[in-house]
Amino acid sequence: MTEARVVRVTAFGGPEAMELVTERLASPGTGQVLLRQTAVGFNFIDIYQRRGVYPLPSPTGLGHEAVGVVEAVGPDVTEFRPGDRAAYINAGIGAYADRRIVAADRLVRVPDGLSDEAVAAVIFKGMTAQYLVRKTHRVAPGDLVLVHAAAGGVGLILSSWAKALGATVVGAVGSEGKRVAALAAGCDHVVVTADPEWPAAMLAATGRRKARVVYDSVGRDTFLKSLDCAAPFGLVVVYGAASGPAPAIDPELLNKKGCLFLTRPSVFPHNAETGILRENAAELFDAVARGWVKPTIGARFPLTAVADAHRAAEARATTGAIVLVP
Numbered sequence: 001m002t003e004a005r006v007v008r009v010t011a012f013g014g015p016e017a018m019e020l021v022t023e024r025l026a027s028p029g030t031g032q033v034l035l036r037q038t039a040v041g042f043n044f045i046d047i048y049q050r051r052g053v054y055p056l057p058s059p060t061g062l063g064h065e066a067v068g069v070v071e072a073v074g075p076d077v078t079e080f081r082p083g084d085r086a087a088y089i090n091a092g093i094g095a096y097a098d099r100r101i102v103a104a105d106r107l108v109r110v111p112d113g114l115s116d117e118a119v120a121a122v123i124f125k126g127m128t129a130q131y132l133v134r135k136t137h138r139v140a141p142g143d144l145v146l147v148h149a150a151a152g153g154v155g156l157i158l159s160s161w162a163k164a165l166g167a168t169v170v171g172a173v174g175s176e177g178k179r180v181a182a183l184a185a186g187c188d189h190v191v192v193t194a195d196p197e198w199p200a201a202m203l204a205a206t207g208r209r210k211a212r213v214v215y216d217s218v219g220r221d222t223f224l225k226s227l228d229c230a231a232p233f234g235l236v237v238v239y240g241a242a243s244g245p246a247p248a249i250d251p252e253l254l255n256k257k258g259c260l261f262l263t264r265p266s267v268f269p270h271n272a273e274t275g276i277l278r279e280n281a282a283e284l285f286d287a288v289a290r291g292w293v294k295p296t297i298g299a300r301f302p303l304t305a306v307a308d309a310h311r312a313a314e315a316r317a318t319t320g321a322i323v324l325v326p
């Protein structure tokens with residue numbers, strides 16, 4: 001029997017709802033490994049789930065991604081051995097822990113040259129950017145792309161990857177202080193959404209050109225204006241709700257705004273099947289090796305201070321990724 005320190009939520013609510021407890025882990029069963037987790041990625045979805053906005057049965061763990069070292073394998077596991085480094089993004093909720101039993105077919109190998117914290121900074125957010133620039137819309141040279149929360153965890157990666165694929169990138173950030181980070185990630189122009197006239201600022205910056213694709217992860221505060229920033233027949237991708245859910249609209253509005261396409265995708269179905277998960281991870285790590293995507297750690301917190309990590313994210317006080325260190 002192994003012990004694990006695990007974050008549990010029994011009553012959904014504020015950051016104080018998360019409690020670090022000690023639990024006993026059974027030995028890994030058929031198809032499973034025991035992973036000693038060295039770095040855990042924070043993602044904004046963890047906040048929606050802690051608050052109960054995305055409902056979960058309670059009590060629940062939290063967290064979707066971690067990286068670590070395999071300590072033991074189940075009887076039939078042949079593709080991983082004790083000592084191997086591996087990571088996951090989609091192994092069921094409960095990544096906020098120092099040890100965890102994980103299905104081996106959910107694991108991906110990680111490149112030798114990348115530290116565990118760098119992997120935790122890039123894998124979930126980078127796999128999100130991967131499907132957004134390669135599948136939801138295949139970003140091509142000449143595309144004008146608008147990226148919301150461009151200085152955030154996903155935003156920096158999405159901006160730099162779209163830029164590397166030849167797009168002109170407009171980054172939208174919530175405050176002036178985040179401008180430098182968005183520009184450093186490759187944004188050609190940056191608009192600050194604290195100014196309610198930010199769509200006009202975007203058009204002024206682009207010579208009145210609108211976006212072929214808008215990546216909106218902010219939701220309520222930006223969605224309707226995002227529709228105004230999309231070119232005729234353009235695509236609006238609502239993939240998050242950091243400010244609250246985007247308002248419901250009449251489909252007729254898409255016609256009025258220029259026969260727009262609207263989609264609301266998620267990283268999980270894009271990585272449900274093991275072979276595809278590993279192909280997508282390989283594409284991400286290739287983008288990292290080429291320098292198209294850079295792991296950027298904006299803040300580190302020990303797992304014992306997970307509530308502080310959530311408070312920092314809710315306060316919009318960070319740029320890049322937040323990494324939790326068990």
Ligand SMILES: NC(=O)c1ccc[n+]([C@@H]2O[C@H](COP(=O)([O-])OP(=O)(O)OC[C@H]3O[C@@H](n4cnc5c(N)ncnc54)[C@H](OP(=O)(O)O)[C@@H]3O)[C@@H](O)[C@H]2O)c1
Pocket residue numbers: 042043044045124125128149150151152153154155172173174175178193217218221239240241242243244265266267268313314315316317318319320321
């Ligand atoms: N659908 C998917 O597959 C998928 C996968 C991963 C992540 N996501 C979404 O992508 C977004 C980014 O995720 P992340 O983990 O990288 O987080 P993040 O971007 O580091 O943090 C969220 C950002 O949203 C912006 N924001 C706007 N209004 C906010 C508010 N009222 N409260 C807090 N933040 C607000 C802030 O940037 P500014 O201050 O610059 O506005 C903040 O930094 C989230 O919406 C997340 O849910 C979706």
